[in-house]
Amino acid sequence: MDLSCEYVGIKLKNPIIVASSGLAENLKNMKKAEEHGAACVVAKSLFEEKICRISPTPRFEIIERKMGKLRSQTFYSFEQASPFDAHEYFEEIRKAVNTLSIPVIPSINCVTDEGWSQYARMAEGAGAPALELNVSCPHGSISFRGGDVEEKILSVAKIVRDSVKIPLIVKLPMQLSSPLSMAKMLERSGIDGVVMFNRLTGLDINLEKERPVLHEGYAGHGGPWAFNYVLRWIAASSPHLNISVAASGGVGSGEDIIKYIYAGANAVEVCSLIYLSGYEAIDMLLEQIKAFMERKSYPDFSQIKGKLSGKAILSNEQIDRRHLxxxxxxxxxxxxxxxxxxxxxxxxxxxxxxxxxxxxxxxxxxxxxxxxxxxxxxxxxxxxxx
Ligand SMILES: Cc1cc2nc3c(=O)[nH]c(=O)nc-3n(C[C@H](O)[C@H](O)[C@H](O)COP(=O)(O)O)c2cc1C
Missing domain, CATH: 3.30.70.20 (Alpha-Beta Plaits)
Known part of the structure; x- marks a missing residue:
């Protein structure tokens, strides 16, 4: 069975990308991802802001929510940047690129124009096949600071595009007035792909202590609940884009990855599931994807990619409203x-x-x-x- 797909001009052996996080913080962890079958890794983001390179302890919480009979959970965390400085980071990337057989994509998050340009050039110099621009980190990012987020993202994209030739991927925040318009503008700026989306920033309060939980600040939060929002935007955007789209959010099973492909995703980034179940989760995802493809007798993704996107999703006018x-x-x-x-x-x-x-x-x-x-x-x- 052929599970290969094409993402920003790179051939991946399957759609599973280990998303930027501690799961791909160093060569040792990236190797684990490769051993368990991941097709690609995005390294933990390198931040220009030095303070972000030290994460507090503890930094993970699982928050349970109840609403009547419904139960949900949020994987709540404050794991900020790669602990490496820029030199160490791109040395690790160079080693990983030379050691692993899967593509290794660095991820950067900067605060100055010079930083974006310099780190992008260092990524290219380290042999990275592509670069992810993390303009959406839920802690300390462009989106967190407010202002005209869309304008800032475009300005970063332009600076980096002018600095390097390798394929560029922009990892979008969920908080945009229109993710599709943003992606279209990035396409026109020469960006090769977008990731929809990074996590949201959240807050929870410990009422006994009368303080925010965990590190007493805001934190990234995600979970299975994020899936449907992301799926909607992949389905709505993919037919209108000529660049690659990777889905990121809420993957808990191989079926979720298949759904993202039906919606038109080129590849799928997975993170929380692997934190919560170990790298073995990648093997499980691959088995579930293969089982679906076998059950439906699909030899590859060509017949399902984008099948449920754009016009295949009923518009308001088309919905059957009869009370039958x-x-x-x-x-x-x-x-x-x-x-x-x-x-x-x-x-x-x-x-x-x-x-x-x-x-x-x-x-x-x-x-x-x-x-x-x-x-x-x-x-x-x-x-x-x-
Ligand atoms: C602990 C943790 C650390 C993360 N670190 C980064 C990061 O450094 N850079 C980044 O772009 N996204 C980061 N993310 C976001 C993930 O890459 C991913 O986009 C997000 O968690 C949604 O996917 P998921 O639902 O499969 O977790 C992190 C997520 C988690 C849970």
């Missing part, structure tokens, strides 16, 4: 717990002798079906309703 369905309770299964009645804003369910029943007031929204603890409710075609 109503909820119906299976009386044999209903335990009369009353959940359906409590959550119905149409006041449709009522208690009959044996169980709850859905009245004519049902709007067909389907929420009770999702919340019934014993799965006693189903949606039925209006005309078929008993």
């Amino acid at each position: 369905f109503k909820a119906q309770i299976n009386q044999a299964l209903c335990t009369s717990c009353g959940t359906c009645q409590k959550v119905c804003i149409y006041d449709a369910p009522y208690q009959s002798e044996k169980s709850y029943v859905i009245s004519e007031l049902c709007d067909g929204c389907g929420l009770c079906v999702k919340l019934c603890p014993v799965k006693a409710i189903e949606m039925v075609k209006w005309s078929e309703k008993a």
